[in-house]
Amino acid sequence: MGRQYYCEFCEKSFADNPSSRKNHLNGTQHKNNRKNHYNSFKDPDERLQEERRKRPCKNFPRGMCDFGDNCRYSHLTEADFAQLEQQVLQRRHHNTGPPPSLEDWLSKRDKRIQSESPSIKPDLTLPVYTMPSNLMHIPNLPPSVLPPPPDIFNNLKYEEWG
Numbered sequence: 001m002g003r004q005y006y007c008e009f010c011e012k013s014f015a016d017n018p019s020s021r022k023n024h025l026n027g028t029q030h031k032n033n034r035k036n037h038y039n040s041f042k043d044p045d046e047r048l049q050e051e052r053r054k055r056p057c058k059n060f061p062r063g064m065c066d067f068g069d070n071c072r073y074s075h076l077t078e079a080d081f082a083q084l085e086q087q088v089l090q091r092r093h094h095n096t097g098p099p100p101s102l103e104d105w106l107s108k109r110d111k112r113i114q115s116e117s118p119s120i121k122p123d124l125t126l127p128v129y130t131m132p133s134n135l136m137h138i139p140n141l142p143p144s145v146l147p148p149p150p151d152i153f154n155n156l157k158y159e160e161w162g
Ligand SMILES: [Zn+2]
Pocket: 007, 008, 009, 010, 011, 024, 025, 029, 030, 031, 033
């Protein structure tokens, strides 16, 4: 089996050679898929206005428009327009009020950073060891019996057990 070219727009793979790649990339179906892909990232408001400015393509509904995304007429159906309008309305609904000013954004960001920073360093409550009083009088205790130095936990590496 030769090399395969996978087109992410069409979710399709085919033999990877210059001619089939060229054929595919120039195909109407690919161009449409590509256009739809990028349109999905476009501001629906902007897109709606753009499409409304165009006149409907007479050939596209009959499957006879060869221009694809280069067509200067609109390829959107009534249903497409309705869907787009719905998207625009939904977005307006979400973005109520004026956009925040830079100062607002910065102060919010500072607050967020401040509130996040404690969680970056986990607040460990270190165990406090005390010597049992009856051991304190015994000289030269073995190190394993002595309480650990208080800073010994600060540089511990944690192992992930999995
Ligand atoms: Zn494709």
